[in-house]
Amino acid sequence: MQKSILGWPRAKKQLIVVCLDIGLSLFSVWLAFTLRLDAFHRPEGVEWLLYAVAPALAIPVFIKFGLYRAIFRYTGMAAILATGKAVAVYGIALFPFIWGLYHWEGIPRSLIILQPVIFLLFVSSSRTLGWHWLAGSNSGSAARRLLIYGAGTAGAQTAAALSGVDHYALLGFIDDDHSKNGQSINGVPVFLATEIPETIKRLSITDVLLAMPSVSRKRRNQIIGQLQHSSARIRSLPSLTDLASGRITVSDFRDLDIEDLLGREPVTSDPELLARGLAGHVVMVTGAGGSIGSELCRQIILQKPKELVLIDHSEFLLYRIHQELLQLIAHADLTVRLTPRLANVCNFERIHAICRLHKPAVIYHAAAYKHVPLVEQNSEEGVINNVLGTLTMARVAIEGRVDRFVLISTDKAVRPTNIMGGSKRIAEMILQSLAANNEYPFGKSDCSIRASEGTRRTCFSMVRFGNVLGSSGSVVPLFRSQIAAGGPLTVTHPGITRYFMTIPEAAQLVLHAGAMAEEGDLFVLDMGSPVKIIDLAKQMIALSGHTVRDAENPAGDIQITFTGLRPGEKLFEELLIGENPLPTDHPRIIRAREDFVRWPEFSGYLQELLSAAHCGNSHLMQETMCKLIPGFKPKTVVIQ
Numbered sequence: 001m002q003k004s005i006l007g008w009p010r011a012k013k014q015l016i017v018v019c020l021d022i023g024l025s026l027f028s029v030w031l032a033f034t035l036r037l038d039a040f041h042r043p044e045g046v047e048w049l050l051y052a053v054a055p056a057l058a059i060p061v062f063i064k065f066g067l068y069r070a071i072f073r074y075t076g077m078a079a080i081l082a083t084g085k086a087v088a089v090y091g092i093a094l095f096p097f098i099w100g101l102y103h104w105e106g107i108p109r110s111l112i113i114l115q116p117v118i119f120l121l122f123v124s125s126s127r128t129l130g131w132h133w134l135a136g137s138n139s140g141s142a143a144r145r146l147l148i149y150g151a152g153t154a155g156a157q158t159a160a161a162l163s164g165v166d167h168y169a170l171l172g173f174i175d176d177d178h179s180k181n182g183q184s185i186n187g188v189p190v191f192l193a194t195e196i197p198e199t200i201k202r203l204s205i206t207d208v209l210l211a212m213p214s215v216s217r218k219r220r221n222q223i224i225g226q227l228q229h230s231s232a233r234i235r236s237l238p239s240l241t242d243l244a245s246g247r248i249t250v251s252d253f254r255d256l257d258i259e260d261l262l263g264r265e266p267v268t269s270d271p272e273l274l275a276r277g278l279a280g281h282v283v284m285v286t287g288a289g290g291s292i293g294s295e296l297c298r299q300i301i302l303q304k305p306k307e308l309v310l311i312d313h314s315e316f317l318l319y320r321i322h323q324e325l326l327q328l329i330a331h332a333d334l335t336v337r338l339t340p341r342l343a344n345v346c347n348f349e350r351i352h353a354i355c356r357l358h359k360p361a362v363i364y365h366a367a368a369y370k371h372v373p374l375v376e377q378n379s380e381e382g383v384i385n386n387v388l389g390t391l392t393m394a395r396v397a398i399e400g401r402v403d404r405f406v407l408i409s410t411d412k413a414v415r416p417t418n419i420m421g422g423s424k425r426i427a428e429m430i431l432q433s434l435a436a437n438n439e440y441p442f443g444k445s446d447c448s449i450r451a452s453e454g455t456r457r458t459c460f461s462m463v464r465f466g467n468v469l470g471s472s473g474s475v476v477p478l479f480r481s482q483i484a485a486g487g488p489l490t491v492t493h494p495g496i497t498r499y500f501m502t503i504p505e506a507a508q509l510v511l512h513a514g515a516m517a518e519e520g521d522l523f524v525l526d527m528g529s530p531v532k533i534i535d536l537a538k539q540m541i542a543l544s545g546h547t548v549r550d551a552e553n554p555a556g557d558i559q560i561t562f563t564g565l566r567p568g569e570k571l572f573e574e575l576l577i578g579e580n581p582l583p584t585d586h587p588r589i590i591r592a593r594e595d596f597v598r599w600p601e602f603s604g605y606l607q608e609l610l611s612a613a614h615c616g617n618s619h620l621m622q623e624t625m626c627k628l629i630p631g632f633k634p635k636t637v638v639i640q
Contacts, residue, residue, distance in 0.1 A: 022055040028119040091116030150211035151175035158211045233545030277515035278303035284360040287367030289317025295507040307337040345389035355400040366408040375420035383613040386423035406514035409464040411573040431460040432596040435520030461517030465525040466499030487558035499527035526588040
């Protein structure tokens with residue numbers, strides 16, 4: 001029946017509400033007389049005038065206050081307040097009429113207060129009952145049966161935002177506070193956190209919405225750990241600021257993702273340190289359209305550089321990040337000059353021309369091929385891009401008198417077993433060798449530029465970290481797409497583990513490391529504990545509201561299959577080669593000390609490596625990499 005009424009034309013529904021208010025106004029006059037006279041009232045004489053005037057005054061006032069534009073099933077506190085104001089104005093308008101009848105025919109003057117109060121109760125009750133009755137259609141079998149975790153302000157505001165949403169039926173709150181057990185919020189009961197499994201089962205809950213914007217990351221992870229073993233889909237609440245501002249609606253409540261489990265407490269920031277290295281300077285980011293490069297750009301923009309130069313060889317990626325940053329600049333009312341440049345980092349002439357034009361003070365070199373299987377199958381191009389690209393950018397930085405140059409590296413550079421990791425380790429060694437050399441081996445006609453001649457030296461540094469969640473080529477977006485397709489999820493080996501970090505926290509730590517760098521520093525980011533990929537797959541299946549199909553649960557939703565380790569893939573990754581890492585001023589950043597080949601000897605191997613790559617001689621290329629990188633074992637299948 002509710003659905004039938006909701007399908008009526010708007011004019012028909014408004015007419016019915018007007019008729020209802022007319023009836024309520026007449027009944028409130030009768031009841032006011034009856035209560036005042038303490039007898040069943042039968043109107044006589046001029047008393048009929050009051051019955052005629054009451055609706056004649058009420059309906060125009062209600063129209064003026066927009067009460068017939070309100071939608072019953074979305075009625076909230078604002079609508080109740082508007083009704084109160086409308087009835088107050090109606091009472092004021094009615095006052096002189098009743099006062100005149102009092103002096104003329106002796107009508108009780110107490111009706112001046114009594115009738116409007118009764119009328120207000122009737123009108124407010126009609127709106128509230130209509131809201132509850134129509135909203136009751138949400139509790140049918142087609143609605144998502146919802147619990148809100150958090151019975152505080154955020155939970156109550158979330159419940160109010162959900163009150164008019166057809167596809168949600170709010171059945172309860174969950175809270176850690178024992179004093180709230182058995183209480184209710186707007187008629188919705190509050191349950192204890194210890195009762196989660198039985199509450200979800202008893203009420204057939206399909207969704208749990210986390211409404212705890214101020215809870216610590218540790219406690220949030222504990223709660224998620226409790227919930228992920230249930231059959232309910234776990235969702236998360238946007239910030240209340242966004243919700244209140246209207247930028248986010250309840251339809252934007254997002255599914256809980258693996259970032260919510262693996263993310264750590266927010267990175268401690270040193271605004272003064274970041275601003276000192278970026279504010280007012282020209283900054284260049286290579287690979288600006290990639291996962292890490294784009295996040296670096298977002299965070300650099302907020303430090304108010306004079307200009308940000310975006311370098312990428314992909315037209316689409318460069319266009320996308322350029323448009324996003326333009327919107328960010330406009331929204332934050334910044335004056336940063338933004339310059340997108342299509343360029344390949346291996347093209348020295350092009351990069352040199354760009355640097356000569358813009359004169360960057362800081363370069364973040366994030367451009368690289370990083371997908372292990374693809375680089376393994378295209379090893380020559382991987383070496384050219386990752387090694388020659390870094391060498392080209394380093395040479396341009398030296399000749400352009402760039403103050404600081406930061407290379408984005410990877411944990412796969414530690415004792416590498418694949419071409420991608422080996423090429424990134426050699427990229428690190430290029431900067432280590434240049435930083436340790438007494439003279440820069442570049443210049444016109446390949447003549448050396450000596451630091452003793454007063455030339456400002458470029459401070460080279462490297463930042464090494466593991467996998468970032470959601471980056472292109474990462475296992476997380478692959479699992480997302482496989483879950484959306486109904487599975488199976490493909491894992492290479494049941495024992496494989498990886499370090500993970502969110503993209504924003506990795507980018508912020510890179511900026512901190514670059515700002516505190518001294519000549520030749522190699523920084524390693526604290527990635528926390530490694531994660532088993534099989535556990536990651538199970539968690540993502542659980543967070544999506546599905547179950548794992550295996551021997552123990554043959555009726556499960558999504559299967560996990562093992563495909564075998566790919567060429568060059570290790571069971572686990574490391575972050576350090578050398579021993580005795582040094583702490584830094586930031587608790588999440590470590591300064592590593594690792595051996596490298598000095599430039600005179602290194603440059604010969606480097607020339608041999610790049611010549612082999614350009615000629616397509618992969619065998620010679622791998623031999624040279626083995627000479628440069630101790631312990632390098634290309635295409636090793638399993639490293640225990």
